[in-house]
Amino acid sequence: TQLLEQSPQFLSIQEGENLTVYCNSSSVFSSLQWYRQEPGEGPVLLVTVVTGGEVKKLKRLTFQFGDARKDSSLHITAAQPGDTGLYLCAGNRAGTYKYIFGTGTRLKVLA
Amino acid sequence: KAGVTQTPRYLIKTRGQQVTLSCSPISGHRSVSWYQQTPGQGLQFLFEYFSETQRNKGNFPGRFSGRQFSNSRSEMNVSTLELGDSALYLCASSLAPSGGGQETQYFGPGTRLLVL
Numbered sequence: 001t002q003l004l005e006q007s008p009q010f011l012s013i014q015e016g017e018n019l020t021v022y023c024n025s026s027s028v029f030s031s032l033q034w035y036r037q038e039p040g041e042g043p044v045l046l047v048t049v050v051t052g053g054e055v056k057k058l059k060r061l062t063f064q065f066g067d068a069r070k071d072s073s074l075h076i077t078a079a080q081p082g083d084t085g086l087y088l089c090a091g092n093r094a095g096t097y098k099y100i101f102g103t104g105t106r107l108k109v110l111a
Numbered sequence: 112k113a114g115v116t117q118t119p120r121y122l123i124k125t126r127g128q129q130v131t132l133s134c135s136p137i138s139g140h141r142s143v144s145w146y147q148q149t150p151g152q153g154l155q156f157l158f159e160y161f162s163e164t165q166r167n168k169g170n171f172p173g174r175f176s177g178r179q180f181s182n183s184r185s186e187m188n189v190s191t192l193e194l195g196d197s198a199l200y201l202c203a204s205s206l207a208p209s210g211g212g213q214e215t216q217y218f219g220p221g222t223r224l225l226v227l
Contacts, residue, residue: 042115042201042218043154088154097208098167099216101146101154 003027004091004102012108016078021105023072023089030094032072034063037086046074079109113138115204115219123225129190132222136183136204142166143185144216145177148199157200160185161208189224197226 007022023032031050035043047056049065049072056063060083062075072089089102116135124130136143145157156169160179177187183204189196200223203216 041220042203044218045215048215090154096167098144098156098159098169100156103153 003100004089006087006089006102006105008105009103010106010108012110013079015080015109015111017109019076019079019107021074021076021087021107023074023091023102025070025091027091027093028069029091030069031092032065032069033090033092033099034072034074035088035090037088038084043086043088076107079107081109081111083107084109115202115217117200117202117219117222119222120220121223121225123227124192125227126192126194128192129188130192130224131186131188132200132202132224134185134187134202134204134219136185136202137217140204140206140217141183142205142208142214143179143183144203144205145185145187146201146203147171148201148221149197154201157187159208166208192226194226197224199223 004025013019033048034046036046037043047063052067052069054065060077064073076083087105090099092099118133134143142161144159146154147157148154157171158165158177159167163179174190179185199221201218201221203218205214205216207214
């Protein structure tokens with residue numbers, strides 16, 4: 001059973017378009033992270049959210065943690081080819097001391 | 112500061128063999144976690160070591176084992192390889208145990224293992 005489901009699985013868009021990636025679970029997480037992974041590399045941490053309802057911005061990327069801390073979203077404004085990659089969410093459930101990774105969203109931004 | 116390094120980067124083995132992968136964390140980091148990444152199952156947690164002690168373990172069979180040395184370098188071993196063990200094996204280091212949600216994990220580039 002996958003605890004963290006991401007949607008969509010694949011997304012191919014034109015440069016300049018906006019997009020939103022979702023990370024959903026029936027479990028409550030004490031914190032949630034978003035990573036981007038490029039081919040041949042390991043994931044790179046983009047953001048950590050810990051408070052329900054929290055919104056964080058990183059340039060053109062906006063991250064939101066759901067009020068109930070069961071879901072999260074990543075919104076990219078005016079996507080660029082450099083945003084291409086695999087986006088992963090990872091949640092930490094209180095007391096487990098380990099991260100569970102989502103199923104991943106593979107994004108391709110066409111120039 | 113040098114990042115997390117993993118060796119080897121690529122490896123081809125046959126069923127039944129065993130393999131040892133190595134991970135050198137960022138200098139000063141004492142926690143190392145290992146993950147398996149496959150197209151079907153995604154990124155799954157194997158185990159975490161901190162100060163030479165296994166702190167946490169994922170749901171993998173006993174064929175998967177690891178250890179950490181006094182210099183924080185870590186190795187993982189897979190015995191009696193199966194075709195399904197073909198994957199990208201990633202290690203990540205952090206200053207302190209990462210599972211509490213407050214530490215940043217830095218991932219290495221991974222070792223791609225192909226089992227024939």
